[in-house]
Amino acid sequence: MKLQHLLVIIDPSREDQPALTRARWIAQRCGARLELLACEYNPALDNALLLERGDLDTAQRNLLDERLAWLQQLAAPLRGAGLDVHCQVRWGKSLHHQVLLHCEQSTPDLVLKSAHHHNLLKRLFLTNNDWQLIRHCPQPLWLVQHGEWAGKNLCAAVDPLHAGDAPAALDHQLITVARELEQRLQLDAHYLHAYMALPHTLAFNAELLANYDNYVLRTEAHHREAFDALLAHYPQIDRQRTLLGQGFAEEVIPAYVKDHAIDLLLMGAVARGQLDNALIGQTAERVFEEVECDLLVIRPPETAT
Known part of the structure; x- marks a missing residue:
């Protein structure tokens, strides 16, 4: 398995990004290029009855621009550490579908995604998006439970x-x-x-x-x-x-x-x-x-x- 191109799925809904932490650990050991991907979708900006199509498109672009700027902030300390980092945003329904489309286009060597875990039991909690990616992601899928990592x-x-x-x-x-x-x-x-x-x-x-x-x-x-x-x-x-x-x-x-x-x-x-x-x-x-x-x-x- 090559480890030259790592696709990291960024979750805008959480402050911590365990998948990004793990990807950085991997990249520092094998020199991999990191690609950070965030997916956005808001039904209010997709087919609003009282807004013009052009206004909806502008609102979508503004939201994606804001998300891209946020990704660049996440990427800054990684670049400061000497890593090669690229940022991408996508608009569309269902996270897993957008990730699969992106994988078809960019063909990463490994996909990393943060999985939720039960705070009391420390167990993985797999969402529907996780299971859909397990079923259909053609690349190896690394589900990261939390930031604690011995790496042994x-x-x-x-x-x-x-x-x-x-x-x-x-x-x-x-x-x-x-x-x-x-x-x-x-x-x-x-x-x-x-x-x-x-x-x-x-x-x-x-x-x-x-x-x-x-x-x-x-x-x-x-x-x-x-x-x-x-x-x-x-x-x-x-x-x-x-x-x-x-x-x-x-x-x-x-x-x-x-x-x-x-x-x-x-x-x-x-x-x-x-x-x-x-x-x-x-x-x-x-x-x-x-x-x-x-x-x-x-x-x-x-x-x-």
Whole structure:
């Protein structure tokens, strides 16, 4: 993954800009160019019945000019630190739609956006715009939880058995990105695969009940074999920082993030079915909103349309 052009989505409704803080951290380590984007829309300036079209256009331009000037103020200290920063504003409905249109035009290497977090629980809170970008953003999407950042550990959550119709190439893509970030940003990379055997209470026949312990052992062996086969492609990976975790992903992954002080979680987004709903299995929402770290979402190239 190249890190030459970072697109930072600026939220005019908040005083802090965690995504901008994170983008600055990245740019200072790899020399990336930053592009700050703010999107504006006010229905009162779109189709007012008692105003002329020309007056509406002038009002829109004035609002965008004000927003651009504000972006330039945000960019000033970054430029003072020697970073290459450009500012852009767009007018239009729905933030995610405008971001996607802009991505088509500017093709950034990485998109960073501030995500809300629950002040008491320190969890990610993903808005509809966040989920739409997870589903459709062709570039890697880095959702920044808050400004606090140790910048030491990342974790790639992989699925070597490709549950949830995940393409086989996605795990390799996640590992490749994790290793690149490890090298370029000096992060220690961890690798995790969570699996869950069928619970005893859901065993559906007498034979399975009678041999349940053996079934659990065979399930573990099956997943371990697949996990080991995936990691075998990357002999440079430190096996001390890999884990095959037994349990539901929405429990195993957040627990690992907390226990190992993970700063950035990498997960793959896969479009499933005609609803084009980006999921990893059926537990993505619970995983995303339970973790206490930033989230980097990677989509396989064949679905990045």
